[in-house]
Amino acid sequence: MIFSPLFGGLLASNSFPNEFERDVMSQENLLNGVTICAIAKNEGRYIVEWLAYHLAIGVDRIHVYSNESEDNQSAKLDAIARQDSRITWTEWKSLPGVSPQVSAYNDFLKRVSTPWVCFIDIDEFLVPLEDATITEWLSTIPSDVSSVHINWRGFGSAGVEDSNYQLVTRTFDMAAAVGWGNHHHFKTIARTDLATEAMIHNVITSSGRSTISDFSEFEMVNNGLSNRIVHHRIQINHYQCKTFEEFSARMRRGDANVPDGPGKLRDASIERFKQLDLNDERNTAIRRFDSEVDKQLEWFDAITAKL
8 A cells, every 4th residue: 555646645545446446537548447567677777667658547456567677667656666667667577489479468467456458669649649648548449349459659869969958759750651561560458357368469359349449340450460550549659760879779689579698680681671750740639638647757867866
């Protein structure tokens, strides 16, 4: 049990809803609460902004598996979780022959208590394009839909070369053209009570329709690609590039989807960076949440200032 300043210092638990929330949450929120789950390694540079942003758009709970980080990521997660019951985290070890990402995701399926669950990475940001909150968007999903698969919108470096900037979401505002092939990738939001298995991009459900963001059915390729690219009322901003310095460092950390071994290494070359560093169109949809993000960041920055 901890205190949450967001709710007047009332006692809170990590169940959904918290006991003090039962009297203040609307029926819409109770029916459409969502938890985001992620696995992260050495993301201390980015984790606070990512947490603050997703809480600002109305995400109810966030759980992070910290995978053998060597920076201050775990310290930041711990400090924030002690002050905000919406954030929880777990140390997660890599085991021989096992994808740490897949094992973490499926561990979390046993723990999640909100009606919806979503698995994304720290360089991915859910962006409602019309709705005021993610809850408002979730309330529009037809009752026969068990999972929604949201396409990427890839963002390039915007010509930024110096990694000494403040916020990812306010620095990189140039995106690849809508029809770029990488945008066929998706991440999934699923109804928790129907979710049976989590993969990197897909969540298997026991029944119901699987759709893309316009709630139409689609053909899936390799459990991670849709045959059509749709950004209907929501998209996932994918900040895969940032600066070349950051890109190459992330590539050298390896792929959390792959067990330790030769296959874990990724291409950190400037040639690979240039293939992904597409800056065709300015896209500032995420900026409409700046005010709420600032409120969250002010508090989280104060909590983590000495770390």
